[in-house]
Amino acid sequence: MSKAEHVAVPADVSELGGALDQHCFVYPQQIPGRKHGPQGYAYYEAYRDWLRDEFSFRCAYCLMREPWLRGSSGFQIDHSIPQAQYPAGILDYDNLVYTCPWCNQAKAGIAVPNPAEVAYGKALQVNEDGIIQAKNDLGLLLIEGLKLDHPELTSQRRLVLRIVRLAEAKNSVSVILNLLGYPDDLPNLRRKRPPAGNTRPDGIHSSCYQLRYRGELGLIY
Template identity: 25%
Template sequence: MSKDFNNRCGYCDDFDGWVGGEGAYHIDHFAPKSKFADLENNYSNLVYACSFCNRFKSNDWPSEDYRITYINNIGYIDPCSEEYEELFSRDKYGNIKPSNELAEYMYDKLQLFLVRHRVLWNITRIKIQLERIKPLLDKYKNDTDKYAKIKDTYFELSIEFQDYWNYLLGEKLKNEY
């Protein structure tokens, strides 16, 4: 299931690799199994979700019918639908922003305002930039000026990434003991 969601939470888009991988993520029943037991093993009702989104959503559902996913801007849009992509955006800092009242309900219920979402989004952005820049070092190794600029950028991003990664590991170790 993780591969179907590109190793990202269906609700908040957080990458599972930063927080322990697949073992740290859950399988959410979009229409809660506590209310719709017959959907428990229906693959189209399952969402790969971080533990935060799964727990915050829990068995919240706006109706007694699994097909009625929201009423008067209370409820949910299936994160596997194209409509879901229209609900949220990110500002330049990585904060998740709801686009309408239904998105605001989901934003509050799933606590998409948590700092963790911004942090994980930003370290993913740094990692992607590093992956894009590294091949340029080989490409421009004979052009001294370009190579120096690319190397400096790569170095700065690497340090920023490593510093933050070490911070996260340090926090994890503190919390385990």
């Protein structure tokens, strides 16, 4: 199912809204919670498609998106509470977080607040120049724990912001959709059968695949 099948692609960038760079690094202002609850897979990698949808196809810690790295294959699965501290949580869906390799490595072995259980947007803010700032002590902890202010990460954020601004100025709808749109390969979670069921079956209705199928998924986010 491609984007074009259900939603008309606009001819002009302005139809996508203005100030598109402001979509790039917006942490949730509310506690996200979890919409899915698959259970019983024998290895945590089997939860990947659920986690992709759960965390909107981006790293829950730094907000880098699949299209900005190498698609889903460029992403990893993190244990919010590290495996060594919480062996029982290795296959606990609510302990799993979709992450980029950078953040997974930066975080290795330490616990930071679970991004599904805490509103990171109350603690973190990314400025127009790509610099990340803490709004409170939690923000300081997240920046330090995940090295979110590392110069390489700051320059990567700055580059993404510049490309989005340039594409908007040049009215390049396709580049904006590539950068800020949902991936083409949205997982169809309705077809999955978690071995021990799904504690939050209603979440499938609001999965991106189903939203796109019903024509209710936005073109960009």
